[in-house]
Amino acid sequence: MLVERKDLKNAKRIVVKVGSSTITHANGKCDFARIDKLARELADWQNQGKEMILVTSGAVAVGVDRLGLPEKPKTIPGKQAAAAVGQGILMHTYEKIFAEYGQVVAQVLLTRMETIDRHRYTNARNTFMELLRQRVIPIVNENDVVALDELKIGDNDNMSALVASIVDADLVIILSDVDGLYTANPQTHPDAKLVSRVEEITAEIEASAGGAGSSVGTGGMFTKIQAAKNATTSGINLVIASGSEKDAISRILEGEEVGTLFVSKENRLQFRKRWLAFGARIMGSVTVDEGCEKAIKKAGGCSILPVGIVGVQGDFEAGNTVSVLTKEGREIARGLCHYSSEELKKIIGCQSSEIEDRVGHKAFDEVIHRDDLVILN
Ligand SMILES: Nc1ncnc2c1ncn2[C@@H]1O[C@H](COP(=O)(O)OP(=O)(O)O)[C@@H](O)[C@H]1O
Numbered sequence: 165m166l167v168e169r170k171d172l173k174n175a176k177r178i179v180v181k182v183g184s185s186t187i188t189h190a191n192g193k194c195d196f197a198r199i200d201k202l203a204r205e206l207a208d209w210q211n212q213g214k215e216m217i218l219v220t221s222g223a224v225a226v227g228v229d230r231l232g233l234p235e236k237p238k239t240i241p242g243k244q245a246a247a248a249v250g251q252g253i254l255m256h257t258y259e260k261i262f263a264e265y266g267q268v269v270a271q272v273l274l275t276r277m278e279t280i281d282r283h284r285y286t287n288a289r290n291t292f293m294e295l296l297r298q299r300v301i302p303i304v305n306e307n308d309v310v311a312l313d314e315l316k317i318g319d320n321d322n323m324s325a326l327v328a329s330i331v332d333a334d335l336v337i338i339l340s341d342v343d344g345l346y347t348a349n350p351q352t353h354p355d356a357k358l359v360s361r362v363e364e365i366t367a368e369i370e371a372s373a374g375g376a377g378s379s380v381g382t383g384g385m386f387t388k389i390q391a392a393k394n395a396t397t398s399g400i401n402l403v404i405a406s407g408s409e410k411d412a413i414s415r416i417l418e419g420e421e422v423g424t425l426f427v428s429k430e431n432r433l434q435f436r437k438r439w440l441a442f443g444a445r446i447m448g449s450v451t452v453d454e455g456c457e458k459a460i461k462k463a464g465g466c467s468i469l470p471v472g473i474v475g476v477q478g479d480f481e482a483g484n485t486v487s488v489l490t491k492e493g494r495e496i497a498r499g500l501c502h503y504s505s506e507e508l509k510k511i512i513g514c515q516s517s518e519i520e521d522r523v524g525h526k527a528f529d530e531v532i533h534r535d536d537l538v539i540l541n
């Protein structure tokens with residue numbers, strides 16, 4: 165069933181991305197009024213039980229201003245130095261303003277490594293989940309200071325889709341200096357029309373997306389379309405709207421027709437399970453006993469606990485995908501394993517309460533959580 169605007173009211177976990185142009189004035193100084201409104205809206209929705217995550221750009225722009233540079237540096241070290249200066253100012257500003265609304269925030273700096281390396285991916289996910297559990301709003305940016313060129317995500321539009329997939333968000337809202345996707349770049353085509361709904365990202369839509377419209381923006385509409393593609397394929401809806409539009413976040417979450425909605429086609433769980441079943445690289449296997457086999461196969465399904473495991477094969481890391489085998493060696497399921505093969509060998513057949521003593525830490529009670537488990541026919 166295709167998503168309608170009113171369905172966005174049900175979004176529980178929401179990633180909001182703001183571009184440099186949204187939170188800074190044209191001269192690169194912080195736009196406090198805008199940041200204040202943003203923080204107030206996010207804190208208010210958080211108070212109503214939603215889980216909000218902010219992805220914010222602006223470190224370079226703010227750093228350029230603080231360093232008194234005439235323009236954005238062209239060299240990588242120049243940009244990294246500006247980001248190092250600006251990121252602190254950005255966080256200081258958010259921390260102060262969110263504190264006024266009684267909202268605790270956390271800085272999360274990510275690089276592309278967190279997508280490539282499943283161990284880091286899992287670690288990042290665990291940290292996000294813990295922050296959300298403690299009702300903290302994570303404030304995310306790329307770790308520009310250390311991200312090397314080839315290991316850079318490069319833009320926060322793609323970062324917002326990535327964060328949404330890491331935390332299994334329901335919705336991404338990208339706030340920009342433009343009020344959505346137009347049929348052509350509105351800066352060069354004044355008669356271009358706003359598109360309010362996109363069900364399929366066609367070649368024509370991709371062609372209509374040009375580069376950054378402002379001197380501080382990075383990817384323009386192009387990277388927003390890339391983000392929309394990633395999010396919607398992963399089963400996550402995405403809206404692009406204007407950061408200067410009054411109460412844009414609230415109006416979107418109330419189901420109003422604001423900006424452009426990119427509709428997710430796939431059911432998120434199905435997509436993840438499909439990926440697990442057919443896309444992921446199988447790095448090893450765990451053998452389970454009959455009781456465990458029955459438990460994971462019954463309707464609703466159970467997670468795999470250490471007590472049901474009788475064997476571990478291969479050499480894999482926490483976060484890798486593994487096969488689940490019967491004692492006869494038949495593959496009955498695949499799933500994302502929370503523990504490495506080395507750790508698993510220490511907890512075979514034991515109670516979850518013993519994990520910490522045997523492994524030295526306990527990230528999860530489950531070896532494979534049922535949400536990360538696909539049962540094969
Ligand atoms: N088809 C399009 N529809 C809307 N905006 C577009 C389109 N093609 C290019 N753009 C440009 O993309 C800009 C938004 O991207 P950008 O400047 O990077 O903002 P941000 O800092 O929010 O990421 C708009 O101001 C606009 O000039």
Ligand SMILES: N[C@@H](CCC(=O)OP(=O)(O)O)C(=O)O
Pocket residue numbers: 182183184185220221222223224225247305306308318319320321380381382383384
């Ligand atoms: N990480 C960079 C921003 C990169 C980026 O995507 O910028 P923007 O196009 O303004 O969202 C920074 O904080 O300056």
